[in-house]
Amino acid sequence: MTDPGDQLGAGDAASGGTPPPDADSSTDSGPVDALRVEHLSKTFPGTRALRDVTFGAAPGQIHALLGGNGSGKSTLIKILAGVQHADPGGTIAVRYHRIAAERTTPEEARDLGLRFVHQNPAVFPALTVSENLAIGNGFETGPMGTIKWRAMRHRTQALLDRFEIPAQPSTLVRSLRPAEQAMVAIARALQDQEGEQSGVLVLDEPTASLPAAEVDHLLSALRRYAEAGQTILFVSHRLDEVVGFADQATVLRDGQVAGTLAGDEITENRLIELIAGRALDRLFPDMPEVVSDEHVIEVSHLSGGPLRDVSFGLRRGEVLGIAGLLGSGRSELLKMLFGAYGHKGGTISLEGKPVRFRDIGDAMDAGIAYVPEDRGTEASFPAMSVSDNLSAAIIPNYWKGLRLRDRRARADARSAIDQFFIKASSEQQRMATLSGGNQQKVIIARWLRREPKVLLLDEPTQGVDVNARAEIYALVRNAVAEGCSVLVVTSDFEELSHVCDRVIVLAGGTVTAELRPPDIEPARLTELAYRTKEVAS
Amino acid sequence: MTASEPTPPPLPNDEGAPTSTALAESTEPAATRSGESQPVMAFIEKYALVMLFAVVFIFFCFWSKTSATFPTKANITNVLGDQAVIGILALAILIPLVCGEFDFSVGPVAGLTQVLCAGFMSRLGFPLFLAILVPVLIGMVIGLSNGNTVARVGVNSLIVTLGVGTVLAGVVQWYTDGQSIITGISPTLTRLGSGDWFGLPRTLYILLIVAALVYYLLEHTPYGRYLHSIGSNREAARLVGLPVERLVLISFMLSGALAGFAGVLLVARNGSGSPLVGTVIDTLQALAAAYLGATAIKPGRFNVVGTIVAIYFLAFSVTGLTLAGVSNWINDVFNGAALFIAVLVSTIIGRRRTGTI
Numbered sequence: 001m002t003d004p005g006d007q008l009g010a011g012d013a014a015s016g017g018t019p020p021p022d023a024d025s026s027t028d029s030g031p032v033d034a035l036r037v038e039h040l041s042k043t044f045p046g047t048r049a050l051r052d053v054t055f056g057a058a059p060g061q062i063h064a065l066l067g068g069n070g071s072g073k074s075t076l077i078k079i080l081a082g083v084q085h086a087d088p089g090g091t092i093a094v095r096y097h098r099i100a101a102e103r104t105t106p107e108e109a110r111d112l113g114l115r116f117v118h119q120n121p122a123v124f125p126a127l128t129v130s131e132n133l134a135i136g137n138g139f140e141t142g143p144m145g146t147i148k149w150r151a152m153r154h155r156t157q158a159l160l161d162r163f164e165i166p167a168q169p170s171t172l173v174r175s176l177r178p179a180e181q182a183m184v185a186i187a188r189a190l191q192d193q194e195g196e197q198s199g200v201l202v203l204d205e206p207t208a209s210l211p212a213a214e215v216d217h218l219l220s221a222l223r224r225y226a227e228a229g230q231t232i233l234f235v236s237h238r239l240d241e242v243v244g245f246a247d248q249a250t251v252l253r254d255g256q257v258a259g260t261l262a263g264d265e266i267t268e269n270r271l272i273e274l275i276a277g278r279a280l281d282r283l284f285p286d287m288p289e290v291v292s293d294e295h296v297i298e299v300s301h302l303s304g305g306p307l308r309d310v311s312f313g314l315r316r317g318e319v320l321g322i323a324g325l326l327g328s329g330r331s332e333l334l335k336m337l338f339g340a341y342g343h344k345g346g347t348i349s350l351e352g353k354p355v356r357f358r359d360i361g362d363a364m365d366a367g368i369a370y371v372p373e374d375r376g377t378e379a380s381f382p383a384m385s386v387s388d389n390l391s392a393a394i395i396p397n398y399w400k401g402l403r404l405r406d407r408r409a410r411a412d413a414r415s416a417i418d419q420f421f422i423k424a425s426s427e428q429q430r431m432a433t434l435s436g437g438n439q440q441k442v443i444i445a446r447w448l449r450r451e452p453k454v455l456l457l458d459e460p461t462q463g464v465d466v467n468a469r470a471e472i473y474a475l476v477r478n479a480v481a482e483g484c485s486v487l488v489v490t491s492d493f494e495e496l497s498h499v500c501d502r503v504i505v506l507a508g509g510t511v512t513a514e515l516r517p518p519d520i521e522p523a524r525l526t527e528l529a530y531r532t533k534e535v536a537s
Numbered sequence: 538m539t540a541s542e543p544t545p546p547p548l549p550n551d552e553g554a555p556t557s558t559a560l561a562e563s564t565e566p567a568a569t570r571s572g573e574s575q576p577v578m579a580f581i582e583k584y585a586l587v588m589l590f591a592v593v594f595i596f597f598c599f600w601s602k603t604s605a606t607f608p609t610k611a612n613i614t615n616v617l618g619d620q621a622v623i624g625i626l627a628l629a630i631l632i633p634l635v636c637g638e639f640d641f642s643v644g645p646v647a648g649l650t651q652v653l654c655a656g657f658m659s660r661l662g663f664p665l666f667l668a669i670l671v672p673v674l675i676g677m678v679i680g681l682s683n684g685n686t687v688a689r690v691g692v693n694s695l696i697v698t699l700g701v702g703t704v705l706a707g708v709v710q711w712y713t714d715g716q717s718i719i720t721g722i723s724p725t726l727t728r729l730g731s732g733d734w735f736g737l738p739r740t741l742y743i744l745l746i747v748a749a750l751v752y753y754l755l756e757h758t759p760y761g762r763y764l765h766s767i768g769s770n771r772e773a774a775r776l777v778g779l780p781v782e783r784l785v786l787i788s789f790m791l792s793g794a795l796a797g798f799a800g801v802l803l804v805a806r807n808g809s810g811s812p813l814v815g816t817v818i819d820t821l822q823a824l825a826a827a828y829l830g831a832t833a834i835k836p837g838r839f840n841v842v843g844t845i846v847a848i849y850f851l852a853f854s855v856t857g858l859t860l861a862g863v864s865n866w867i868n869d870v871f872n873g874a875a876l877f878i879a880v881l882v883s884t885i886i887g888r889r890r891t892g893t894i
Contacts, residue, residue, distance in 0.1 A: 340776065360778040370776065378776055381769040383837065392766060393777045395759045403757045446777070 032095055034059040034231035035114075035200045040090035040101055042075050042255075049075040050086070050255045057200065057248065060229045062222065064242045064266075067252035068275050068493070068526055073235060076252065077204055081116055082109035094200055113199030115189040117206060123181050123188075125174030129167050130156040136188035163187040164224065178210050179217035190230075201225070202233045207241060208327065219245055237325060239268050239530050253277045272530055276523035295352070296454055296485045297337065302346035305332040306509045310346070314454065319476065319486045321500035323493055323525045329509045330489045331373055334456045337487070338370040339363035351453075364393070367453035371443055371460055373489075375436070379443045382432035386424050387413035389431045389442050393450055412449075420445035421471045437468025444472060448479050455479060457488040461495065473499050493525040505529055582886075586833035586843065590850040597857035606860045610736075618731075618738030620852045622647070622799050622806060625744060626823040627830075627844050628751045629795035633788040634827055635755060635839050636767040638687055638694040640789060641820050643796040645702035645709075646676050648815020650800030652713050655810025659721035668723065669801050676797020677790050679705070684789030688782040702817055709812050718810040730805025740806060744845075747795070752841040754791075764788060765838070818869075825876035826851060828883055837886040851875055 033056030042050040050072045057063035067073040078084040079101055080092060086101035093099075094113045123132050133156050134140075140148045140155075156169035165176075165183050173181055186201065193199045203222075207215045219241060226232055226247075236242055242249055249266050251258045251274035258274040295313040302310040306329035314320050324330040335341035337348060339357030347354050350366055357363040363370075372378035381389050390413045391398065398405045413427035422441045424434060431439060440460065447455060457476070461469045476486055476499070490496055496503055497520045505513040505528040513528045598608040606612060629643045650672035657663035657671060683701055687694040732739050755761035763784050766774040775781050804810055829850070830843030851872060858867045 338776075359780070360776065361780065364778045372776055377770070377772055379770075379773050381766055381773055383769045384765065388762070388766075392773075395762050399759050403753075404759060404762065406757075 032059075033057060033093070034061075034095060035063075035233060036093040036098075037076075037080075037101075038091045038093070040076070040079060040092075041087040042072070042079060042084065043087055048255055050079075053090075053252070053255070053257055055250045055257055055260055057231055057233055059231050060226055061247035062226050062232045062234055062245065064246035064249040065233055065235045065252070066237065066239075066242065066249060066271060066275060067258075071252040071275075072255040073252055074204075075255075077116075077202065077235060079104070080109060080114055080202060082106040095198075113193065114202060115193065115199055116202045116204065117182070117185045117189050118204050123173050123185050125172070125181075127173060128169065129160065129165070129171050129173055129176075129184055130169035132173050132184055133159060133188050133191060137191055159187050159191055163190075164221065177214060177217070179214040179221070182206055182210070182218050183221055186225075200231045200233060202235070204235045205237065206234070207236065207238060215241060237530075239271050242266065242271065243268050251275055268531070272527045275530070276526040296350065297487075298349040298352075299337075300347050300349075302333070302336065302343055302348065304336065304343035304345065305329065305341060307333060307336070307343070308509045310506070310509075310511055312504050312511055312514075314485050314487055316485055317480055317483055318501045319480060319488060319499055321496040321503040321520075322487065322489045322506055323496055323503050323529050324489070324506035325529050326491070328506045328529070330506050331458055333506065334370060334458050334487065334489060337363070337454075337456055338368055340370070364450070367450075368456065369393075369447035369450055369452035369454070370456040371440075371447060371458060373458040373462070375439055375443060375463075380431050380439055382430070384431055385428050386417070386422070386431055386434065386442055387427040390416050390427075390446055390449065393446050416445050416449060420448070420475055435465075435468075437464040437472075440464055440472060441468065441475070444475055448475065448484075451482075452484060455484050455486045457486060457490075459490055460488065461490065461492065469495075493522040493529070496525060497521050507531060582836045583834055586829065586846055586850060590846060590853070593850070593854050593857065597853070597860070600857075600861065602861040603857055607857055612856065612860070614733065614736070614738050616849070616852050616856050617741045618733075618806070619740075620848050621738070621740035621744035622802050623819060623822050623826070623852075624845060624848045625747050625795055625799040625802065626819055627826040627848055628747055628841065629792045629799065630820065630823045631751065631827045631830075631839055631841065631844055632755070632764070632791050632795075633694070633785070634768075635761070636764040636785055636788050637771065638785060638788065639698060639824075640680075640683065640792045640796075641695060641698040641817060641824075642679065642683060642702040642705065643792060643799070643823060644816050644819030644821075645705040646679055646793055646796035646815075647800040647803060647819065648709050648812075649679075649705045649712075650676050650797040651803040651807075651815055652709050652718060652810040652812060654801045654804045655718035655722055656712065658723055658726075659718050659810075662721070665723045665725055668726075669798075672801055673794050673797040676800070677794040680790040680793020680796075681786070683793065684786035687789065688785040699817070702820065706816060709815070713810070713812040715812055717812065719808070722804060722808055722810075726801075726805045727808045730802065730808065740802060743802065747798075748841050748845055751795075755839075755841060760784070760787075768839075821876060822851070822872050825872050825879055829875055829879035831883040832879060832886060837883065837889075847875075847879070 036056040038054045040050055040053040041048065053072070053076065065073060065076070075084065079086045079090075082104040083106060085103055088100075088102040090101035091098050092101050092104065092109075092112070097112055099108055099112060124135065127135075130152055134147075134152055140151050142148050153169045159165075160167055160169070163183055163186065165180055165187065167176055167180065167184075173184060176184065186203075190199070190201060207218060210218060215238075222232060222234070223245070234242075234246060243266055246266060248260060248262045249271065250260045251271060253275060254277070258277060261270060261274075294316045296316050297314040299313070300311045306327065310329075310333060312320075322330050322333065332341050336343045339360045339362055348357075349355065350368075355362075355366060357366070376382075381392065387410045391409045395404070398409045410427050416422070417424055417427060420441050422434075422445065423438050431442065434442065444457075444460065455476070460472055460476075464472065476488075480486060488496070488499065500520060501517070503515045503520050503525065504511050505515070505525065507529055512531065515524065515528075597603045600607075626643045626647060630640055633640045653675060654668050654672045657668040658665070663671070679701065683694070683698055686692050686697045729739050729743075734742060755764065763774070763779050766777070766779065767781055767784060771781060800815060803814055807814065826844050826847040827839060829847035830841075830845070831837065831839045833843040833846055834840055835843065855868050855871050858871065859865070
């Protein structure tokens with residue numbers, strides 16, 4: 001066997017061709033890796049997303065790739081797929097084929113034998129299995145351009161047998177169970193691969209949108225594919241499914257390989273240790289202590305959607321953080337408090353009185369403000385001016401004497417632009433032309449102008465640069481100093497550790513832990529967020 | 538109210554995301570483009586339609602083929618008076634358009650209410666105020682039904698209103714038996730339709746009054762601002778506490794009521810209720826004006842002044858061509874082309890404005 005390192009002809013990025021026969025040098029006697037990534041780095045302006053990442057996945061094994069937010073996981077996958085280019089010097093190899101990673105194209109990645117299936121299996125529910133598979137491979141057509149249905153059916157049946165999907169070619173994909181829909185997506189990705197041994201299947205969080213029972217079903221299918229010789233790179237953030245399932249696991253942290261574990265070494269504790277690592281310090285404003293004992297919001301036994309039996313209190317003048325992973329129910333919790341998402345059981349009390357919001361208007365009247373997670377689809381009015389965006393939640397204030405006092409609204413907008421550190425050429429500038437950070441400041445200002453009692457923030461600094469981030473938290477701090485209470489959800493646990501007086505951990509739809517300084521530290525939060533069992537702290 | 542908000546009607550097969558774009562999704566923030574173009578360009582953008590209108594108007598005044606017939610008082614007042622009805626239909630369609638919904642039934646509603654208005658007077662002997670009020674209310678009720686289906690049930694507005702419009706056209710045929718209703722029309726009403734004040738047709742004044750009201754509604758009331766917000770981002774509008782369903786429903790009621798009133802004005806103008814007047818073709822003309830209007834005065838935004846300018850730009854252009862001897866087909870071609878170009882231009886402007894090229 002040959003060390004793949006010797007196969008790279010000076011900077012030769014050509015792919016394809018036949019595997020070279022066993023050549024001269026052999027320094028390593030082990031079997032060659034199915035996928036080997038070496039010295040991969042990626043620099044974005046201002047940050048290094050990946051530094052010298054090197055790891056290999058053995059053939060026919062399930063190799064898990066883990067890491068927290070911002071660890072470089074998705075950048076790595078994008079480079080593998082040829083969607084982004086790495087810094088010069090890195091290489092990607094599948095078996096004996098090796099290419100330089102700084103100019104990989106999606107076609108090259110494909111020729112190399114890398115096949116991708118993304119988080120939301122991109123299947124067409126309203127089409128048949130057969131059509132779904134053909135869409136990935138092109139429809140076979142006859143001389144007149146008509147589709148050769150019979151040939152297609154045979155081919156589909158062969159694929160269904162190979163991937164053990166219990167369906168007919170004519171079955172509509174939407175009638176399959178979710179795990180099987182994901183299997184159809186996998187079959188589609190792998191259909192032109194000749195044998196199981198030749199390529200690598202990359203699954204990007206394939207289980208993220210699946211219910212628990214479906215996860216098991218999909219994982220056992222994946223296990224069978226691996227046993228048939230398929231190499232699988234499996235990106236996940238659910239530790240419970242990696243433990244006892246993956247043969248190897250590589251953990252990224254801050255763009256570097258924190259460690260690779262194999263077999264019995266893969267335990268929840270070891271993984272969490274590697275994911276969380278040690279805390280880093282960055283610049284955040286200090287939160288002054290203005291916390292009283294009086295509860296502004298008291299939530300008890302709240303259930304509905306993904307939440308079950310959630311209880312906690314928010315004190316006046318407090319910044320309470322919610323640490324939870326995607327799907328933990330964190331966003332739904334905020335929406336319930338804002339009257340935008342119905343809850344089945346439990347009660348919400350505001351300043352000691354139980355409240356039941358029939359709609360968002362009720363919640364707003366009660367003094368609650370909500371900055372949604374997705375600015376583009378849920379908060380911004382892109383075609384309207386900054387002024388109109390700022391006044392969107394207080395329009396009735398400007399309705400006097402049977403007309404809208406637009407001039408006053410604009411004057412107020414101008415002072416808000418100063419007060420909330422918004423960088424805009426004028427209050428008439430269109431929202432869409434502001435940078436992400438400034439749009440976010442506009443949205444937060446929109447709500448702070450109502451002087452809310454409670455401010456709900458869902459990922460307030462997503463897609464926002466470092467300076468704007470600091471300014472946003474300065475705005476939050478000012479509001480708190482004036483008696484506002486804040487509930488903040490963010491995936492950035494380091495941020496939580498800097499801005500919160502207290503943090504509750506939401507996992508599996510319920511509160512599993514509560515932390516106060518000095519225990520609020522990113523590593524601890526990460527550890528808790530990944531655990532689904534209740535922890536005493 | 539819980540998770541029952543209406544989602545925009547799904548297009549067929551839109552559930553599967555394309556395979557490769559999930560990865561290709563850009564990590565860069567949305568491009569920050571310099572917001573405002575140069576003042577000169579902004580001026581041209583705002584007034585291009587007005588200038589084009591002036592050029593066309595002057596051209597027909599001096600072109601040898603039309604110079605004898607086009608710049609006459611009779612021709613000009615005739616066009617001004619005739620277009621009042623289409624103008625009101627355009628204002629009717631404008632209100633739901635602002636919040637992102639189509640009301641294709643405005644033409645057929647006007648068709649129905651004009652035969653009803655004539656029929657109420659002719660067959661049932663209604664007093665004039667009832668013969669005006671009841672058709673307007675009927676228009677409003679049709680709007681309520683459309684709005685309910687669109688806003689609360691969540692059916693695509695285009696389909697709903699086209700269907701309803703077709704039904705109404707059939708009802709008109711049934712009610713009139715294909716015959717115009719010409720007797721028993723109140724002379725007070727027809728005087729309103731054919732007379733003039735200070736040398737200008739009375740219907741023009743009515744159009745201007747209605748336009749002023751709709752302008753006030755859309756630009757100077759919270760309701761108008763809310764409709765613009767819904768049109769800009771429906772989910773964001775919901776999350777700032779707007780009762781989106783109700784606001785959209787009301788926009789259809791207003792649209793229906795205005796279309797109903799346009800029908801009454803048709804009776805005033807024509808002195809009869811005709812089964813041939815008031816169709817989906819009128820809707821398309823109104824739509825062309827609304828879209829063309831969105832390219833002027835306040836580019837990228839549906840607006841009343843631009844719509845009125847567009848109405849008369851279209852009408853005078855078609856009249857000029859007709860007077861020059863081009864036969865009737867020019868009407869359809871011109872209006873159709875205007876709609877097409879207007880939608881194209883306003884989409885391009887809109888994309889540039891929101892930075893989503």
